[in-house]
Amino acid sequence: xxxxxxxxxxxxxxxxxxxxxxxxxxTSVEHYTDRLFKFRITRPASFRFRSGEFxxxxxxxxxxxxxxxxxxxxxxxDEEIEFFSIKVQDGPLTEHLQKIQVGDTILMRKKPTGTLxxxxxxxxxxxxxxSTGTGIAPFASLIRDPETYEKFxxxxxxHTCREVCELKYGQELVAEILNDPLVGEMANGRxxxxxxxxxxxxxxxxxxxxxxxxxxxxxxxxxxxxNPEEDRGMICGSMAMLNDTKETLxxxxxxxxxxxxxxxxxxxxxxxx
Ligand code: A2P
Numbered sequence: 001x002x003x004x005x006x007x008x009x010x011x012x013x014x015x016x017x018x019x020x021x022x023x024x025x026x027t028s029v030e031h032y033t034d035r036l037f038k039f040r041i042t043r044p045a046s047f048r049f050r051s052g053e054f055x056x057x058x059x060x061x062x063x064x065x066x067x068x069x070x071x072x073x074x075x076x077x078d079e080e081i082e083f084f085s086i087k088v089q090d091g092p093l094t095e096h097l098q099k100i101q102v103g104d105t106i107l108m109r110k111k112p113t114g115t116l117x118x119x120x121x122x123x124x125x126x127x128x129x130x131s132t133g134t135g136i137a138p139f140a141s142l143i144r145d146p147e148t149y150e151k152f153x154x155x156x157x158x159h160t161c162r163e164v165c166e167l168k169y170g171q172e173l174v175a176e177i178l179n180d181p182l183v184g185e186m187a188n189g190r191x192x193x194x195x196x197x198x199x200x201x202x203x204x205x206x207x208x209x210x211x212x213x214x215x216x217x218x219x220x221x222x223x224x225x226x227n228p229e230e231d232r233g234m235i236c237g238s239m240a241m242l243n244d245t246k247e248t249l250x251x252x253x254x255x256x257x258x259x260x261x262x263x264x265x266x267x268x269x270x271x272x273x
Pocket of ligand 1: 132133160161162197198199207208209237238240241242244245
């Protein structure tokens with residue numbers, strides 16, 4: 001049910017859905033670690049977004065629900081909406097959100113927005129998607145969108161987490177994409193997934209900024225160092241990661257763009273506190 005005036009039958013009481021908000025149903029929940037989980041909800045027929053955008057979501061558990069920005073992890077053609085979330089102890093939203101189950105209601109504001117979209121980048125040979133933790137979410141959307149492969153020859157998704165177990169969502173996703181009948185054909189040989197870990201032993205170790213500055217990222221991938229003629233960048237992670245990665249890309253001569261002024265890299269903060 002998605003009407004503004006609709007009433008949601010909550011667990012404890014009825015909840016009047018505010019204007020400008022969709023009330024959608026949870027269709028699946030998967031927990032990866034004690035800090036990370038994924039969930040999917042029904043998609044309202046009238047809801048349109050560009051792959052890479054975010055929306056505000058909340059729960060019908062209070063008279064004035066708490067809303068937080070969540071990147072949509074599913075592509076714009078998908079019939080459901082997927083989110084990948086952190087669990088924050090005592091976090092005003094995630095404290096409750098981490099307990100959701102299939103059949104529960106999620107509130108979603110009707111207007112999506114964001115700068116991690118293909119439109120905000122100039123065409124190029126290669127697009128790098130730099131993510132840490134749940135910052136992989138908007139890229140989970142973009143790497144499933146055929147438009148990304150129409151615009152770029154190569155798509156390099158980097159994902160850095162503290163521990164190996166936190167890489168699982170991205171690893172399963174990329175494996176699924178490569179076997180997908182629709183996107184698999186486009187992604188095969190062109191989508192590359194580079195994982196690194198900072199607080200455990202792993203084949204690839206270190207922060208993405210350090211791996212770029214030492215040149216290890218490029219030698220591991222067998223590509224030339226980032227240059228503004230060929231390469232484009234998208235960044236999503238914590239505020240500190242965004243600032244440092246932005247500085248690194250600027251060091252390679254890339255320039256920050258926006259929806260109304262496409263350039264060679266874009267940035268979005270996608271963390272829920
Ligand atoms: P580190 O373990 O060295 O802090 P978090 O969960 O804290 O957001 O971190 C997710 C990943 O992002 C971790 O691997 C972390 O590395 C890395 N990270 C944190 N801050 C930065 C930064 N300023 N630049 C690059 N990577 C960062």
